Amino acid sequence: MAPVTQLSQFFQTENVDVGLVQVKLDLCLADLEKVKSLDSPHSKKLMEDLPHDSSTFKGQHYITRTNFKLEDLANEFVDSLIDNIKAR
Secondary structure, eight states: OHHHHHHHHHHHSSSOOGGGHHHHHHHHHHHHHHHHTTOSHHHHHHHHHSOSSSSEETTTEEOOOTTOOHHHHHHHHHHHHHHHHHHO
């Protein structure tokens, strides 16, 4: 996930600018909220790739979960990420 990767790379640099820590955290959390609302480029691409009338993803992978809702899954996953980031 791009926002978390970017935050991780920031903290992995040799000389972390302490003045930018809060800015980077805020940007990451804002980007995660975009993912949660399915308003990110990656989410839009995934929505395009998801089937609208069949039970396969890209014609190859079967979707067996009948109550599959991308928005609910995204919310649950992103909420967990946000909670973990705030806890640290």
